[in-house]
Amino acid sequence: MTAPILITGGAQRLGLAIAKDLLRQNIPVIITYRSEKPSVTELIASGAHAIHADFATKKGVDACINKVREHTQSLRAIVHNASDWDQESGSDDYDALFNKMMQVHAKTPYRINLALQELLNQPSGFTDIIHMTDFVQDKGSKKHIAYAASKAALHNLTLSFSALLAPKVKVNSVAPALVMFNEGDSEEYRAKALQKSLLQTCPGSSEAVKAVNYLLNSEYITGQTLHLNGGRHLK
Ligand SMILES: NC(=O)C1=CN([C@@H]2O[C@H](COP(=O)(O)OP(=O)(O)OC[C@H]3O[C@@H](n4cnc5c(N)ncnc54)[C@H](OP(=O)(O)O)[C@@H]3O)[C@@H](O)[C@H]2O)C=CC1
Numbered sequence: 001m002t003a004p005i006l007i008t009g010g011a012q013r014l015g016l017a018i019a020k021d022l023l024r025q026n027i028p029v030i031i032t033y034r035s036e037k038p039s040v041t042e043l044i045a046s047g048a049h050a051i052h053a054d055f056a057t058k059k060g061v062d063a064c065i066n067k068v069r070e071h072t073q074s075l076r077a078i079v080h081n082a083s084d085w086d087q088e089s090g091s092d093d094y095d096a097l098f099n100k101m102m103q104v105h106a107k108t109p110y111r112i113n114l115a116l117q118e119l120l121n122q123p124s125g126f127t128d129i130i131h132m133t134d135f136v137q138d139k140g141s142k143k144h145i146a147y148a149a150s151k152a153a154l155h156n157l158t159l160s161f162s163a164l165l166a167p168k169v170k171v172n173s174v175a176p177a178l179v180m181f182n183e184g185d186s187e188e189y190r191a192k193a194l195q196k197s198l199l200q201t202c203p204g205s206s207e208a209v210k211a212v213n214y215l216l217n218s219e220y221i222t223g224q225t226l227h228l229n230g231g232r233h234l235k
């Protein structure tokens, strides 16, 4: 039996799609969730193990690490997906905003990887860490400055952990651009966003599912970034 794959922020959107796909492959799944949602109940009914976790504090990260250790002694992979997409406009506390972005996108994966690295120990084959970063890891973002900096930090963790944990563990970034709209996105926003890439499409969560499966099944990719951006870097 394959050891479980841990997906943080697995209760919605890309994380949920990845979790459902792995369960369909009969791969055991552990998700973390911050807010209670029907999807959590559905995932449990499909065989997933769900851990409530809020990574906003050290206490929350420590509790999650302990709950994973209580549940399993081995992991096939860790997918760091949990994220908030905060922007500077409307904020009156940039210090808190910056800390929040770094906490969830960089410090949490850093802490979890160091604490759980020994669990990525399957007797045969590779194990994986996948960091869900963002196209802006390389480019920055004038509207999401702290967010982009934290995703760049997360990608730098990919570089460090791929060197530290080789040859057993592959560590890679998946860097989406516009992969999935949010429910509240206006038609005007959607039309403008689609124009930012060469392909002018918004593929949905399946693109992230395909990327994660490609990396899990690769035998020669580590320290890399899988860009899911429709050619946005060439516009
Ligand atoms: N969607 C897209 O087009 C793009 C996505 N990405 C990246 O891909 C990943 C998945 O994106 P998407 O599915 O849209 O993500 P979402 O914005 O839907 O967030 C995923 C989950 O992260 C959880 N989360 C946020 N903060 C915390 C926290 N402090 N502790 C625990 N859980 C937390 C949220 O919990 P809750 O339900 O409680 O809010 C949410 O369920 C993210 O890392 C994102 O940055 C990058 C570029 C584009």
Ligand SMILES: Nc1nc2c(c(=O)[nH]1)N=C([C@H](O)[C@@H](O)CO)CN2
Binding pocket: 082, 083, 084, 085, 134, 176, 177, 178, 179, 180, 181, 182, 193
């Ligand atoms: N946690 C999230 N991060 C990001 C989201 C999101 O919905 N949740 N969305 C985006 C956008 O799609 C952006 O890539 C469009 O240019 C970025 N990050």
